[in-house]
Amino acid sequence: MTERHQTLQSIEEHWQAVWEEQKLYKASEEPDAQEYYCLEMLPYPSGRLHMGHVRNYSIGDVVARFKRMKGFNVLHPMGWDAFGLPAENAAIQNKIPPEEWTQRNIAEMRAQLKRLGFSYDWDREIDTSQPEYYRFTQWLFLKFFERGLAYRKRATVNWCPSCQTVLANEQVVAGECERCGTSVTSKELEQWFFRITDYAERLLANLDKLEGWPERVKTMQRNWIGRSEGVEIRFPLAGRDGDLTVFTTRPDTLYGATYMVVAPEHPLVPELIEGQPHADEVRAFVERVKQQDEIVRAAEDRDKEGIDTGAKCINPATGEEIPIYVGDYVLMGYGTGAIMAVPAHDTRDFAFAKKYGLPIRRVIAPAGGVEGELTEAYVDEGIMVNSGEYDGLPSTEAWERIADWLEAQGLGRRKVQYRLRDWLISRQRFWGAPIPIVYCADCGIVPVPEDQLPVLLPKSAHFEPSGRSPLVDAPEFVHAECPRCGGPARRETDTMDTFVDSSWYFLRYCDPRNDKQPFAREKADYWMGVDQYIGGVEHAILHLMYARFFQMVLYDMGLVGVEEPFVNLLTQGMVLKDGAKMSKSKGNVVDPNHIIEKYGADTTRLFVLFAAPPERDLEWSDTGVEGCYRFLNRVWRLAEEWIPKVADVSPTGPGTEVEGPHHEIRGLLHRTLAKVTSDIERFHLNTAISAIMELVNGVYAYKERPDADPRVIREILEHLALMLAPFAPHLAEEVWHRMGMRESVHRNPWPEVDAKVARVDEVTMVIQVNGKVRSRITVPRDLDEESVRERALSDPKVVEQLNGKSVKRVIVVPGRLVNIVVG
RNA sequence: GCCGGAGUGGCGGAAUCGGCAGACGCGACGGACUCAAAAUCCGUUGAGGUUCACCCCUCGUGUGGGUUCAAGUCCCACCUCCGGCACCA
Structure with missing residues (x-):
């Protein structure tokens, strides 16, 4: 292992130096080229890369390299989200200035990224903690x-x-x-x-247009924005001027509002209790609740507490005087900080009413009619009862009618409420x-x-x-x-x-050295939006919503031409070890440096891509890494053995005809190429790699043939280098150059599938009898249905199975199977 | 509670449209090479049954139903796990 290992190491460092010197991945605006902006979330320079970074950036690098080979003008930048608390904590603990600590970490992590061979345009590197950047923040x-x-x-x-x-x-x-x-x-x-609340509606509405985003993330953002439609209703105070305004999504239950509840922090509270007999008790209650922790107060199954203020207001629908309570379950931060309580149709109000002996009046009956006493709140739709002129209406209709009435009376107005703050x-x-x-x-x-x-x-x-x-x-x-x-x-x-720093960095990458503006509009217009954004799902709400907000504001200011920054989003899963997220406290951290040192960058990258599809969590496996290392060595040995033999041979290709096993192995090559291409496009990177493994296994068998055709092997080796280029860029480059190529493999166009070669001439069809596989036949690919049917029915094993039973139906799926239904 | 996602061999995972379940890798077992080992190469590997002389049968994708010639895939009900939100009126 050691000798080969040495070789792979030196290959990697050699090519990294060459790429850097040639600025192979430098991006510039080329008006005629189709641009592609591939972006991974920039890291916080915490000290060292962790496996999550390696995974994130390996996925991004496959995309960037693949798109480049596909002919796109690719922007693939990297930088540092360099402001933040850890630097300051380090300053407190170790007496190192935050700047110094941060720069030291950046240097370390930059070296790691370079050692992994990612294809960034380092000339566009940014650092959010530098004045050149934050002046524009x-x-x-x-x-x-x-x-x-x-x-x-x-x-x-x-x-x-x-x-x-x-x-x-x-x-x-x-x-x-x-x-x-x-x-x-x-x-x-x-x-x-x-x-940001000014943009709540747009942030929400635009989610529907983000077809390239995972449903999961969009749902999380929708939940976070928390839009709800309702009515703001003014309840006149009893025996004095003024009123209490509430927000409700259920105006249809207005007749069932038997009391009111205001948040302890509600500004009206002092006024309401002024001169009331129990004012001091209410004051004490309010003080006590205010002292409580947010979490304690929001705790799940906590008993609701409240107290009667003594003040009353009038339910505008019934004309009744109803009491006003202060309750800890009403939050000042949402709606108006006050609610109308409808215990019959709201679970929280129900519990509160039971506890304090408040009246519960049913105003909506379930479709099946009403039986007995309510034992829990009925929160669904139904038929109106005890609601005056609205009785008998479906509650959905009453919702609108009551809202209309309130608006007409000047007692309320329809309102859209957001949870977003x-x-x-x-x-x-x-x-x-x-x-x-x-x-x-x-x-x-x-x-x-x-x-x-x-x-x-x-x-x-x-x-x-x-x-x-x-x-x-x-x-x-x-x-x-x-x-x-x-x-x-x-x-x-x-x-x-x-x-804030990371809400616009993707724009800065478009024009990173501009010292007059954050970025020039025309450069942003050229590159934006980000065609593929890749990062952890933990940013589903925070960063991804803030960045969308910024982009919208900048759009409104005319600084950018697109409203949404990220066209396609891929959220990668976590890297686990022993079923748990890697963390220092659990002691299950695998340091990328150790893996790179032992197996090299290509193996490290290949493993994180192979072990699971990008969106799913990845379970770390030391033996799995070994397997990837073995595979790359297998490729390497194949190249070492055959490159000398094919050095002066021209490869088979379009127009070359070979037969038998030679044709078959070429078929496998081109089918593999087709699969790898489509798999990368849909981010099935793990199966793309397994397809390449299968090809290599096939070649290992083929090359042992005494009549193995060097021209065919040459074609395979060239394609192998090209297909491996996005996954194992160093090995691919080395193999490519050893075959006498001058240009980088990463500059070479992605190869085309030879459809004629890829097509299989004969297919194995499964013969089922009553849905059970009983036999297989090999037939020419395009054999017509009638002949397939005949062959299936005359197959000896099928005949045995049929054994006198009558054939009721025969289903033929071309190229796949025949199902014979017998009675 | 609400919303989203997932349950497939000993393990990680495959299976674009409803059409051979278990690709590929790991592990395990057997063989070749070797004085021996490592490395490498070649086989076998879902469970059970059968004279496994490689033929064949039964079962099998969280559970129970259903649709269909055919279900890991579609429908209904449920269980478990993961993630998000959660007294949001």
């Missing part, structure tokens, strides 16, 4: 600000006590910090937001793009003028976590001059969420 912030899409407000926000910063809703997963897993608490703070983008951290804003005592919030960008991060800062940005303690950063009045001013010390 800041520029885009200013544009958002100009358009009213970036704004500041005081709000209850998610706070991660460990990261010491606020988080966007999307970054809270099951009540925990997406990054570190710490339970998230809430804080009331003044923060910067992006008005605005994107909280400010972070109380150092290692991010500073928000380009200055606070002036006289002028207020003043944007930094474009010509003063970038707002640079100071060279040094104190990184002890304090719950506020380390920038606060960097006086040279904080002290500023007001751009408007020239007076003393204070610079914004929060930095931007790193998801």
